[in-house]
Amino acid sequence: MLRALHKYAGLLATVLILILALSGTALSIIPAWEKLQTPVQSESDLNVAELAARIAANYPAVEQIKRAPSSRITAYYFAGGEPGSVLIDPATGKGIANYEPSPTVQWLTSLHRSLLLDDAGRLTAAAGALAMLALSISGLFLLARRMGGWRQFFARTRGPLAGRLHVEIGRFSAAGLILASSTAVFMALNTFEVLPQENTTPPFPTEVSGEMGVSPNAIPVLAEIPVSQLRELTFPYANDPSDVFTIRTDHGEGYIDQGTGELLAWQAPGSWQQLNETIYMLHTGRGAWALGLVLGLMVAGAPVLIFSGAILWWAARRSRPRLPRGAAPSKADTVILVGSEGGSTWGFAGTTQTALMAAGHSVHVAPMSRFTPAKYTQAKQIIVLAATYGDGTAPASAKGFLERLAALETPPSARLAVLGFGDSQFPAYCAFAREVVRQASENGWELLVPFASVNRQSPQDFASWGRTLGLALGHKLELAHEPAQPRTHRLTLVSRRDYGQEVQAPTSILRFAIPRTSLIARLGGRSWRQFEAGDLLGVLPKGSNVARLYSLASGSRDGFIEICVKKHAHGLCSSQLTDLAVGDTIEAFQRPNPHFRPANSQKPVILIGAGTGVGPLVGFARANTRQRPMHLYFGIRHTKSDLFYGEELPKWKDEGRLSAVNIACSRVDERTYVQDLLRRDAAMIGDLIEEGAQILVCGGREMAAGVAGALQDILAPRGLCPAQLKGQGRYAEDVY
Amino acid sequence: MNSLLKALVLTTAIVFPGAAMAKSVTLTTEMKNYRGPGAYLVMYVTDANGTYQGTLWMAGSKSKYYKHLPGWFRATGGDLAQVSGITGASVGAGRSLQLSFDLSDALFDAGYNLHIDSSVEDGRDIANEIVVPLTSANAGNPVSGRRYVESFIFQ
Numbered sequence: 001m002l003r004a005l006h007k008y009a010g011l012l013a014t015v016l017i018l019i020l021a022l023s024g025t026a027l028s029i030i031p032a033w034e035k036l037q038t039p040v041q042s043e044s045d046l047n048v049a050e051l052a053a054r055i056a057a058n059y060p061a062v063e064q065i066k067r068a069p070s071s072r073i074t075a076y077y078f079a080g081g082e083p084g085s086v087l088i089d090p091a092t093g094k095g096i097a098n099y100e101p102s103p104t105v106q107w108l109t110s111l112h113r114s115l116l117l118d119d120a121g122r123l124t125a126a127a128g129a130l131a132m133l134a135l136s137i138s139g140l141f142l143l144a145r146r147m148g149g150w151r152q153f154f155a156r157t158r159g160p161l162a163g164r165l166h167v168e169i170g171r172f173s174a175a176g177l178i179l180a181s182s183t184a185v186f187m188a189l190n191t192f193e194v195l196p197q198e199n200t201t202p203p204f205p206t207e208v209s210g211e212m213g214v215s216p217n218a219i220p221v222l223a224e225i226p227v228s229q230l231r232e233l234t235f236p237y238a239n240d241p242s243d244v245f246t247i248r249t250d251h252g253e254g255y256i257d258q259g260t261g262e263l264l265a266w267q268a269p270g271s272w273q274q275l276n277e278t279i280y281m282l283h284t285g286r287g288a289w290a291l292g293l294v295l296g297l298m299v300a301g302a303p304v305l306i307f308s309g310a311i312l313w314w315a316a317r318r319s320r321p322r323l324p325r326g327a328a329p330s331k332a333d334t335v336i337l338v339g340s341e342g343g344s345t346w347g348f349a350g351t352t353q354t355a356l357m358a359a360g361h362s363v364h365v366a367p368m369s370r371f372t373p374a375k376y377t378q379a380k381q382i383i384v385l386a387a388t389y390g391d392g393t394a395p396a397s398a399k400g401f402l403e404r405l406a407a408l409e410t411p412p413s414a415r416l417a418v419l420g421f422g423d424s425q426f427p428a429y430c431a432f433a434r435e436v437v438r439q440a441s442e443n444g445w446e447l448l449v450p451f452a453s454v455n456r457q458s459p460q461d462f463a464s465w466g467r468t469l470g471l472a473l474g475h476k477l478e479l480a481h482e483p484a485q486p487r488t489h490r491l492t493l494v495s496r497r498d499y500g501q502e503v504q505a506p507t508s509i510l511r512f513a514i515p516r517t518s519l520i521a522r523l524g525g526r527s528w529r530q531f532e533a534g535d536l537l538g539v540l541p542k543g544s545n546v547a548r549l550y551s552l553a554s555g556s557r558d559g560f561i562e563i564c565v566k567k568h569a570h571g572l573c574s575s576q577l578t579d580l581a582v583g584d585t586i587e588a589f590q591r592p593n594p595h596f597r598p599a600n601s602q603k604p605v606i607l608i609g610a611g612t613g614v615g616p617l618v619g620f621a622r623a624n625t626r627q628r629p630m631h632l633y634f635g636i637r638h639t640k641s642d643l644f645y646g647e648e649l650p651k652w653k654d655e656g657r658l659s660a661v662n663i664a665c666s667r668v669d670e671r672t673y674v675q676d677l678l679r680r681d682a683a684m685i686g687d688l689i690e691e692g693a694q695i696l697v698c699g700g701r702e703m704a705a706g707v708a709g710a711l712q713d714i715l716a717p718r719g720l721c722p723a724q725l726k727g728q729g730r731y732a733e734d735v736y
Numbered sequence: 737m738n739s740l741l742k743a744l745v746l747t748t749a750i751v752f753p754g755a756a757m758a759k760s761v762t763l764t765t766e767m768k769n770y771r772g773p774g775a776y777l778v779m780y781v782t783d784a785n786g787t788y789q790g791t792l793w794m795a796g797s798k799s800k801y802y803k804h805l806p807g808w809f810r811a812t813g814g815d816l817a818q819v820s821g822i823t824g825a826s827v828g829a830g831r832s833l834q835l836s837f838d839l840s841d842a843l844f845d846a847g848y849n850l851h852i853d854s855s856v857e858d859g860r861d862i863a864n865e866i867v868v869p870l871t872s873a874n875a876g877n878p879v880s881g882r883r884y885v886e887s888f889i890f891q
Contacts, residue, residue: 064860076860083860083883101858103771110773118774118825119797193800201803204810234806237863242786246806 002145003396006138010309013131020128021302023112024180028296030105031289034070041071041090041227048230048247049223052216054093059086061238067230069287074099090227126188132181132302136174139305143170145389156729161594162315166308169301176298183283190276201253202267210241211259219261225249316344323350323365324357329375332364335414339368339386339398339432345421348454348462349385351481355466359475368398371405379414381448381473384436387421392431402439411445417472419465420453424735429453448472455735459546480546488540488587489515489528491561493580500642503667505566507612507642508578509553512561512586530556531590533619534597534696534734537563540587541573548573549591551698551734553615555623564615564644596696596734602628604659604693606685608674608707610635611642613699616734618645620696627656631688635674635703637667674703675710682714690718695725698734758838763792765852765866766832766886774826775884776801776855777833778808778819781870784847788812792850793835794819796826804855807863829884845871854884 051073056062061079065088068074073088075095086095107116114121144150146167147157157167189195216222222233222245229249236243236258244264245256254266269277285292323346329335334356338349353363364376368384376382389395394402418440420433430453437451449472454461463479470477491512500507517527532555538547554562567578577586598605598620607617607630614634624630632649636642643649643663652658662681664672678685689695695711697704711722711731725731767775776796781789788811796802799816803809812818827833852866865881866888868874878887 078882085860101771106772191798193798197800199814201809201814203813234861 002138002141006135006142007313009131009134009138010306011313013128013135014306014310016124016128017132017135017306018303019115020112020125020132021299021306023108025296025300027105027108027112028285028292028299031070031285031287031292034068034072035289038070038072039089039091039096043091044228046090046227047223048225048227048233049217049219051090051093051227051230052222052233054090055088056093056216056235058093058095063235063237065230065233067227067232069281070289071228073227122188122191126185129181129184129188132177133185135305136177136181139170140174143167145393152727155727162308162311166305166312169304169308173298173301173305176295177302179282180295180299183279186279187283196272198270198272200267200269200273202255202265205244205255205257205264208242208244208264209257209259209262211257212236212239212241214258214261216245219245219256221254221256221261221263222247324354326353326365327362329364329366329372330377332362332376333378333380334361334363335376335379335382336363336365337368337371337382337384337401338365339384339395339401341387341389341395341397344457345385345387345395348419348421348457348479348481351462351479352383352385352466355477355479359470359473359477368394368401371401373408373412376412376414379412382412382414382416383469384416384418384433385421386418386430386433386436388428388430388432392428392435394432398432402435405436405439405443408443411440411443415446415448416440417448417469418451419462420451421457422453422455424455424733429455458549460548463546478546480544488538488589489517490585491515491588492585493582494560495582496580497644499644500566500637502641503637505611505637505642506578507564507566507644509562509564509615509644510577510580511554512588514556514559514561529590531561531592532556532597533623534616535593536591537561538589538591539573539577540589541576544572547589551593551596551613551616552590553619553622555619558619558622562615562619564612566612593734595729596698596732598624598628598630598696599694599729601692602626604629604631604688604691606631606633606688606693606695608633608678608695608697608699610664610674610699610703612644613697613703613734613736614644616698617696618648621652621657622648624652624657629659629688630657631660631662632658633662633664633674633677635664635666635699638665639663641667673706675706678707678710678714685711686714686718689715689720689725689730693730695731696734697732699736701735704733704735758840761837761839761890763835763837763888763890764832765827765834765888767827767829768881768884768886769830770856770859770884772829772856772859774828774856776805776826777865777885778802778805778853779835780808780811780851780853781843782811782849782851784849786849789848791818791822792837794823795833796855797823801855804861805853805863806861807851807853809853810863843870850890852881852885852888854881856884859883 052065055065055075059075059077061077062075063078064076066074073090074085075088076083076085085099087097087099088094089096110116113125115125117124144153147153147155154171157164225247229251231250232248234246236245244258247254247256252266252268255264256262257264281287282291285295326332336349336353338345340346349365353365356363368386386398387395418433418437420430422430433453434451440447449468452461452465452468454465459481462481466477466479493510494513495511497509498506515528531552533552535552536549537552538549540547550563550565552561553564554560565574565577568574580586596616605620605628607620609617617632621630621632649658649661653661662677664674664677666673697707708722715721722731763779765777778794779792781792783789791808791812802814848870850866850868850870851864853863854865855861860883862883865883865885866879868879868888868890876889876891878889880887
């Protein structure tokens with residue numbers, strides 16, 4: 001509901017909000033600009049009587065004196081049959097310059113509040129403001145949900161650029177947008193007289209003295225009003241004895257007899273009027289120029305939000321595949337239930353469904369929220385594909401699933417397979433899917449295959465689960481799913497270094513040339529983009545359309561693409577890669593991995609890796625020209641065999657790109673692992689982390705678990721833990 | 737006098753039944769090309785003593801701005817009943833407003849004055865932008881306004 005509101009309000013109001021936000025931002029500068037243009041009033045005790053007398057001396061035909069909240073004073077006069085208006089220097093009462101309202105400002109104002117279309121435009125603009133208000137508030141709630149609660153509201157954001165931008169700008173702009181749009185709605189309701197109207201004008205005096213000619217500086221009432229409170233003083237019409245002086249100040253409005261100088265009537269504004277004025281001030285910044293500037297800056301975020309939001313919407317829409325026509329729930333032998341928040345899990349469901357149908361199954365696909373086991377009369381297996389939202393809550397399309405499952409008296413006879421989707425960098429990795437498994441086992445529901453998870457939409461994880469599922473179903477099942485299959489480029493191998501033959505772990509450092517792309521391709525966004533060490537290289541091996549991801553050991557500034565590949569006995573892709581000769585080519589694409597790289601600061605970095613996992617870590621060291629403290633912990637088998645980058649590491653240490661190189665060998669008499677070295681250096685590591693060091697771990701799952709255990713022990717006495725660091729984005733893992 | 741007030745308030749296209757004669761009068765107001773949004777204009781009639789008799793037309797739909805038409809507002813105290821059914825849109829800069837009324841003959845050459853007050857946002861509020869005696873001699877003679885009205889003519 002919240003998401004739908006946010007989405008549709010955003011799409012409908014896109015253009016409207018762009019116009020309102022851009023014109024509003026431009027207008028927000030005006031109060032500050034006016035303030036700059038206005039001469040500073042040096043006499044703080046100047047009163048209205050004196051000011052009016054000074055002006056009247058210079059402009060005998062003065063009709064009206066106005067003071068803007070910016071303290072700008074304007075006099076309107078009528079001389080020689082021509083009206084005039086002039087900006088006044090209060091010190092002398094003389095004109096500084098003729099006053100003409102700026103046509104640009106008038107045009108912008110009119111565009112901002114009525115789209116240059118009068119009342120119909122005002123209503124449209126008000127609708128735009130209402131949409132902005134709905135977007136801001138629903139956005140805040142969605143954001144809190146995404147961050148895992150209001151307490152984490154300002155936590156670090158992760159994910160692709162458009163999403164991060166949307167969150168960062170949203171957090172910055174939300175308060176301003178809510179203030180601007182709610183005051184706008186109030187003002188519109190007031191303009192259309194939906195809100196009660198209050199008469200602020202005192203009744204006109206029924207009798208006046210009939211005399212004329214009192215000078216303003218002989219009027220005691222005016223002498224009591226400091227200029228800072230003045231809004232408007234209107235002189236009586238020339239030669240009209242029935243007319244009066246009209247005075248309006250911050251504190252009310254009144255009439256003064258032009259013969260006797262007596263105050264004839266006075267009315268103070270009611271509280272409603274004061275509220276109106278405050279809201280006007282908050283919205284326009286008139287009388288609060290600094291607030292106006294801040295508000296303008298916040299509102300300037302709205303176009304960014306609109307564009308990043310549109311990109312997010314479009315990406316989610318594109319990643320949602322057209323599912324093949326499935327079977328009815330009562331006819332299907334296989335039911336696939338999807339719990340998806342952003343839509344990407346549906347893609348995996350589509351691939352699963354297509355493959356299963358090709359293998360002869362009749363398949364029914366539905367969101368988890370429509371879980372109705374009573375209808376699945378023919379079902380042999382129920383497959384649950386579940387993402388997780390925020391801190392482990394059910395994603396949008398799985399609402400109510402757990403409750404319905406818990407309420408089942410007997411579990412369905414069809415067996416269950418659960419596959420979780422998530423990002424292992426988040427503390428609540430696949431938490432919802434795990435909860436589904438826990439609840440199912442509590443209900444005594446029999447599992448078809450063990451629980452598995454797909455990390456960051458990894459095609460390998462998914463394909464591997466597919467093989468397991470196929471085994472359980474008794475037929476081959478290849479699930480080739482690459483979300484939004486990227487365009488590949490042809491990369492040519494320029495050099496290779498080989499290691500590890502002696503320890504039965506043949507490994508190669510492969511270096512490819514950065515592909516050249518034509519100008520046309522670059523303009524069309526199809527070029528080989530900039531990349532950094534730690535980003536991923538997706539390689540499509542011949543004979544398969546499942547891409548394998550490798551961490552990059554170089555950035556584009558190095559001028560080459562480098563990966564570290566260990567040959568696996570039956571690995572299709574790793575065999576092809578390690579068999580490449582210089583000059584051979586591969587098909588590959590890149591995928592950004594912004595979570596896994598040193599944060600932008602000079603704080604120390606602890607790099608921990610084993611085997612080929614050292615690849616991105618040496619990439620970080622290679623790029624560390626600013627000699628930021630980087631401590632490398634590198635696990636290998638034997639220094640004589642698989643010390644990758646053995647030539648560069650000492651050199652980089654001398655150049656200060658690495659502060660320390662610690663090597664753990666597991667195939668020597670005194671076998672050590674990286675976690676042993678961490679424990680050895682516990683005191684120093686603890687100190688570094690307290691200084692704000694960031695930890696980057698790359699390698700196999702076992703090693704990562706060992707490292708996490710060691711860090712847990714090191715940090716516990718200091719009242720810290722790895723999960724906490726992960727939450728702050730200071731502990732990132734790239735694990736395979 | 738009471739009958740006259742009625743005639744004024746009933747205004748458009750209604751021939752006052754008691755009056756011997758009524759004639760169709762066209763009022764044309766040309767606005768100056770002042771810079772700014774649409775102007776509020778109000779047309780009203782006073783007798784020879786300057787006493788308010790009634791309103792012919794209010795150009796401007798939001799009653800909260802009527803207090804910026806000073807002469808009319810003082811005369812009527814902002815009484816909305818005076819303009820009920822006889823309001824229209826505000827008049828933009830450079831535009832013209834043409835109105836036709838069937839007005840009683842009794843209004844002419846009897847010392848009555850037609851007034852127009854005007855107001856533009858962020859500008860000066862003008863009472864008596866136009867004051868023109870309703871005489872047969874004045875019919876067809878353009879009068880220029882004090883600030884926002886280029887010319888006014890009735891015939």
